[in-house]
Amino acid sequence: MIFLGITAAISLLYVYMTWIFAPPDVVLGENVRIFFQHVAPALVSYGLFGGTLLCGVMYLWKGDLKYDILGAVTIKLGLLFTTITLLSGMIWADAAWGTPWNWDPRETTTLILWVAYACILAYRASVSDREARAQFGSIFGIVAFPMVILSYLSIRIWETLHPIVIEPSGLQMEVEHMMTLLVAMIAVTMIALIMVELSYKVDSANEKLMRIRMERS
Amino acid sequence: MQQVELFAVAVIFWGGIFTFLAYLLLRMIGIEKQLKIVESQVQGDQ
Numbered sequence: 001m002i003f004l005g006i007t008a009a010i011s012l013l014y015v016y017m018t019w020i021f022a023p024p025d026v027v028l029g030e031n032v033r034i035f036f037q038h039v040a041p042a043l044v045s046y047g048l049f050g051g052t053l054l055c056g057v058m059y060l061w062k063g064d065l066k067y068d069i070l071g072a073v074t075i076k077l078g079l080l081f082t083t084i085t086l087l088s089g090m091i092w093a094d095a096a097w098g099t100p101w102n103w104d105p106r107e108t109t110t111l112i113l114w115v116a117y118a119c120i121l122a123y124r125a126s127v128s129d130r131e132a133r134a135q136f137g138s139i140f141g142i143v144a145f146p147m148v149i150l151s152y153l154s155i156r157i158w159e160t161l162h163p164i165v166i167e168p169s170g171l172q173m174e175v176e177h178m179m180t181l182l183v184a185m186i187a188v189t190m191i192a193l194i195m196v197e198l199s200y201k202v203d204s205a206n207e208k209l210m211r212i213r214m215e216r217s
Numbered sequence: 218m219q220q221v222e223l224f225a226v227a228v229i230f231w232g233g234i235f236t237f238l239a240y241l242l243l244r245m246i247g248i249e250k251q252l253k254i255v256e257s258q259v260q261g262d263q
Contacts, residue, residue, distance in 0.1 A: 029219070030219050030220065030223065031219065031223070033226075034222070034223065034226045037226050037227065037229075037230040038226070041230070077237075080233060084229055084233045084234075087229045088226045088229055088230060089245065091226050091229075092222075092226070094222070095219070095222050149222055150219050166250075191234060195234075195237065195238065195241070198238070198241045198242075198245070199241055200242050201245065202241055202245045202248060205248045205249065205252060206243070206248050208252065209248055209251055209252050209255060212255050213260060214254075216258070216259065216262070
């Protein structure tokens with residue numbers, strides 16, 4: 001409950017900073033407010049897919065189903081945040097570059113990333129053998145992770161319309177925008193953690209329900 | 218036009234999060250109900 005309260009408070013601060021505190025950007029103008037609702041879910045989705053990788057390795061190592069359930073949860077939530085990233089990015093691209101989709105390297109690799117993890121979810125939904133689902137689901141979760149790295153590095157590998165904000169020397173933006181992005185990252189990460197916990201509880205309860213039904217039939 | 222874009226992004230962002238949270242809560246309620254029914258059936262069997 002304390003964590004929930006802190007998350008609600010930081011989320012309100014995030015809303016305040018995004019819409020009121022952050023000044024319009026010199027180049028982007030008011031559209032800079034999209035940035036905080038685009039970059040934060042993108043980075044959090046990368047973290048969630050990192051969790052999928054970790055859960056996959058842990059399941060293959062320990063063979064404990066809880067890692068498989070957690071891995072599936074991180075895929076679902078990673079897809080949710082990637083969807084938010086893609087849609088908000090399309091609106092931003094339309095405003096900044098005149099068209100919602102440019103087949104820019106970052107856009108294309110993020111779309112491939114989305115399709116790859118959606119395929120894993122589709123695979124998991126289609127296989128009834130619990131052990132096979134867990135084993136191959138874990139392997140696919142590990143195999144798909146390089147796509148996350150490629151999506152992140154795409155703006156450095158290929159020529160792109162995407163601005164490079166995170167440089168080795170630091171963030172290339174105004175102090176107010178940097179502070180807002182930091183709060184955005186904390187808020188979205190905390191929201192994602194709450195969703196992971198809730199989703200894990202739901203899927204564990206569903207697993208128990210399926211097991212009881214299987215035993216009875 | 219700019220305000221429409223900002224509003225659309227806010228709807229996608231918060232709408233996505235709250236819709237998923239609502240889905241999770243409804244699913245949780247549904248599964249808990251089914252679990253209670255199935256568990257009472259198991260006790261009945263015994």
